[in-house]
Amino acid sequence: MARTKSTYVCQSCGSVSGRWSGRCEACGAWNSIVEEAAPEGPPGGLSKSGRRGARRIEFVDLQGESEPTPRLVSGIGEFDRVCGGGLVPGSALLVGGDPGIGKSTLLLQAAAALGEQAAAIYVSGEEAVDQVRLRAKRLDLEKAPVQLAAATSVRDLVASLDRPDAPSLVIIDSIQTMHVDALESAPGTVAQVRASAQELVRVAKRRGFCLLLVGHVTKDGVIAGPKVLEHMVDCVLTFEGERGHQFRILRATKNRFGPTDEIGVFEMTDKGLVEVANPSELFLAERHGNVAGAAVFAGIEGTRPLLVEVQALVSPSPLGTPRRTAVGWDSGRLSMILAVLEARCGLVMAGKDVYLNIAGGLRINEPAADLAVAAALVSSACDRPVPEGCVVFGEIGLSGEVRAVSQSDLRLKEATKLGFASAILPPRRGGRLSPPEGIELQEMAHLQDLVARIAAQPAPDEPVSR
Numbered sequence: 001m002a003r004t005k006s007t008y009v010c011q012s013c014g015s016v017s018g019r020w021s022g023r024c025e026a027c028g029a030w031n032s033i034v035e036e037a038a039p040e041g042p043p044g045g046l047s048k049s050g051r052r053g054a055r056r057i058e059f060v061d062l063q064g065e066s067e068p069t070p071r072l073v074s075g076i077g078e079f080d081r082v083c084g085g086g087l088v089p090g091s092a093l094l095v096g097g098d099p100g101i102g103k104s105t106l107l108l109q110a111a112a113a114l115g116e117q118a119a120a121i122y123v124s125g126e127e128a129v130d131q132v133r134l135r136a137k138r139l140d141l142e143k144a145p146v147q148l149a150a151a152t153s154v155r156d157l158v159a160s161l162d163r164p165d166a167p168s169l170v171i172i173d174s175i176q177t178m179h180v181d182a183l184e185s186a187p188g189t190v191a192q193v194r195a196s197a198q199e200l201v202r203v204a205k206r207r208g209f210c211l212l213l214v215g216h217v218t219k220d221g222v223i224a225g226p227k228v229l230e231h232m233v234d235c236v237l238t239f240e241g242e243r244g245h246q247f248r249i250l251r252a253t254k255n256r257f258g259p260t261d262e263i264g265v266f267e268m269t270d271k272g273l274v275e276v277a278n279p280s281e282l283f284l285a286e287r288h289g290n291v292a293g294a295a296v297f298a299g300i301e302g303t304r305p306l307l308v309e310v311q312a313l314v315s316p317s318p319l320g321t322p323r324r325t326a327v328g329w330d331s332g333r334l335s336m337i338l339a340v341l342e343a344r345c346g347l348v349m350a351g352k353d354v355y356l357n358i359a360g361g362l363r364i365n366e367p368a369a370d371l372a373v374a375a376a377l378v379s380s381a382c383d384r385p386v387p388e389g390c391v392v393f394g395e396i397g398l399s400g401e402v403r404a405v406s407q408s409d410l411r412l413k414e415a416t417k418l419g420f421a422s423a424i425l426p427p428r429r430g431g432r433l434s435p436p437e438g439i440e441l442q443e444m445a446h447l448q449d450l451v452a453r454i455a456a457q458p459a460p461d462e463p464v465s466r
């Protein structure tokens, strides 16, 4: 009997090797290699005879008339914007996120909104139809025109969807539960995920429906089953947020039909996800003025300005190696700012525990937040509040210089809109900035200027004595 050939596939990066090993040589992941039945070889090489029956491809000019892409607009503004202005028919989207973050809720709401204008199908591989109905009831969407199915077989799905009367929107929740019966490996393995997605994407392209795939995220924050899937789809959205907070952020990390780095902000309520039209107000809602260790950062997420509070606590450490903890911000970048404060500004940070937190559970990746982080740290270390009604932004270089950042006008405009009266920012070069009226600009060329500015502040309010 012929032995079935096996290949060994890394479940983290998808690389294939001929033998098992404890560590993937391609991506370095440990214990990620799983044995899978080898796929059948490619159809006979491309010899002369192999070319028989092939069609000649028509090559065309780069310039040409194309129709503007029509879009399915759900009416959930935050969702549509992140997708680049609505869903494109024939495209495939992947929505990734931690378990329990609200992916199923978001997509059910989107299906209900889109179902009003186009036929929408929601296929759940994780929940029974009753469970989905229960959720719809909770969301007040039980009357929405959405067709449901609980299915996991890709063969059945393809047979049901590959028809001229295919719907306009198909949601698969989740791709890790789908399986192709031609493959022996278990659902959720790279081979299954890849094959299932390939089949479904092919049908979506042929029938012109929009395919939304839910993808789980592993412990390390990558979409399980994994990079291969990201290459296959047109758009990758990640749904993120801190468990304890009600804010949820939808972020586009890849988009063939629109900008990336666009975010949509939602709030998880007992009636499902609610759009947050003005996130700055929300992120600043619980701010208490005139306390040491807090600074308001004027950031940009995608095309949108966003004000958030950066909080820091610097306290004497009882430990030999002090703690450095950052939530919502890169801890390497925090160490760098602490080192610059120590080396260039003489602020002693050795022997101090440092905690940094971005309020509201937001994660910030912009280097432009450096100056706000430094302001919060200095403010806590000197026990002096950052000037009241002031926003901060700017990047910090290793010699302590404050460097210009992009889109200052937009940041200042948002700050003015929310009633901030001044801004600490990098020096303007050549007067290119046209600040909105009513905001006082305090330019800082060096981090020392910031330390001096904050140290000169009056002490915070005394606690009210009885």
Ligand code: TYD
Residues within 6 Å of the ligand: 097, 098, 099, 100, 101, 102, 103, 104, 105, 106, 135, 138, 139, 268, 269, 270, 271, 272, 273
């Ligand atoms: P869910 O959409 O099931 O998450 P995922 O599909 O990403 O795993 O959301 C689950 C969480 O959302 C659950 O902890 C309960 C909460 N939730 C609400 O707070 N309000 C609601 O209206 C709904 C439907 C869920």
Ligand code: MG
Residues within 6 Å of the ligand: 103, 104, 105, 126, 173
């Ligand atoms: Mg779910």
